[in-house]
Amino acid sequence: MKPYSQLRAMLAITKASFRAIFRSPSAVIFGFAFPLIFILVFGFIGGNGRTQTYKVAIEENADTANALYKALVNTQGVSIIRYKDKDSLTDDMEKGKLAGIINIQKNVSGNPPYNFTLKSTNSSNDKWPQFKTLVESVINQLSNQFYRDRPAYASFDFDPKRDIFEIRQYKSIDFILPGQLGFSLLASGVFGVAFMFFNLRNTLVLKRFFATPISRTHIILGEMLSRVLFQILTAIVIILLGHFFFGFTLIHGFNTFFNMLVLSFIGLIVFMGFGFIVSGLATSDNTIPPFANLITLPQFLIGGTFFSVSVFPVWLQWIAKIMPLTHLNEALRDVAFEGKSLWDVKIEIGILLLWGVIVYAVAVKVFKWE
The missing domain is CATH 3.40.1710 (abc type-2 transporter like fold)
Incomplete structure (x- = not known):
């Protein structure tokens, strides 16, 4: 008799969860539809600069x-x-x-x-x-x-x-696309994970998992891996669509593309931690959106998604610069247009990782299995 494989069990959970994500209208809308709609709108608007001043x-x-x-x-x-x-x-x-x-x-x-x-x-x-x-x-x-x-x-x-x-032009898509990519990662990480684990717990699926030899760690890793695969696929589609159809700048080609995916992975892991917190605090399906919006909406509005943080009053800029989405957006733009390496944006990455430590420390305290 073959010994039980935690890895195979985890990958089976990942495969099933990955299929379930594509069958979820909300996941497709927040992951693909919303970011692509904004990219199409701003891509067709065009323009060589962000503002006419x-x-x-x-x-x-x-x-x-x-x-x-x-x-x-x-x-x-x-x-x-x-x-x-x-x-x-x-x-x-x-x-x-x-x-x-x-x-x-x-x-x-x-x-x-x-x-x-x-x-x-x-x-x-x-x-x-x-x-x-x-x-x-x-x-x-x-x-x-x-x-x-x-x-x-x-x-x-x-x-x-x-x-x-004559210089390399900074088009509106060079500013908008990283912001929309960041928004997609934030929404999927928070809403996706929160609803997923709450529903698994509420429908007693987690209890059924407990009846198998698979460990709790591998259950979480399997579900997280499916979400990561889905969002990385989303990131690939968003970046390539912006590059080939609207001229989004990838200054160093594949190297820039790869660095953007690495940043997307780091940002998603951090944002998923917020999702674990929300799923732990929520007492019903109706309480998830308020908790999730409390985390995502301020970052979406003042985190540099549609316009630069510099347009805000100084006191609001300080708040914006604390938020993880702000640093992810800035790192994505610096890598894509400025041609910076991951080491060049180490401060932004460091702040994201610090947020990750804080968020997962809280998540461990509030996350519920039953």
Whole structure:
């Protein structure tokens, strides 16, 4: 008689649970449908940048003691930023956050009194044409105000062929897709695990498992493995769909793709811990959604899913930066677009792992078998 194999029993549970997941409408909706719908919407919207703004940087040596600079500062919809960190300036230019870099200098020849220059990138093609028109309007207004014979208050030295630099563009899908992937992992980890183990306990399936020689550890591992396989498959579909249909950036190809899957695995394991907590605290099917939403909804709204955490007030940014989904989203974006390695995002991974230790410590205390 062959000895009982815990591994084979665990894999049998994994296979059965994996099939059950695909038969669950909620699992398919939260795992595939919702993220794909958002990706399709934002993918078709397109756009080279995340927002249509007129943020501009000013050169360090620019002359700011003139009417043109003051007029631009006071122009509605224009925000002039003086960068101290060149890396931040380069990053914002690459991601299309700026309409361009401006410089205002006195003309030593005397007429016109100021030279105005603008430099930008192809990542801001949706911004610099409008900003150029706005600057020309401001110059005309100042010319009418200061000169009767209407000479130009400033010469606008700008040639798109010379002053627009070609760079790798940061598209809306580069921001949206990692957020939707993170949302899919969070929703599946929390809701999926919570409902799964509560139903196994409520329908006495766990008691039937106890009648077999399989250990409790292998029961949990088997169910977890099925959830991991399902979500990794979801992650693969989401990433490849975004890459091949909407141009989602995988800067280092397969290496970037693999690193994103590793991050997805780490994030999912952490989020499943929340699911174990919810299943342990829930007393009925009706109490699972409130508990689960209490965990997922704040992270979904302010965890950098749809827009950058930087748009929030400072006090809310502090809260957002505590949440595990925020760090998963940031790590996914840094790996995909910036080309960072897993070691480069070790801080985000470390915070996720710290959350994992805390969450599973709580889960062990509150998880119920019966």
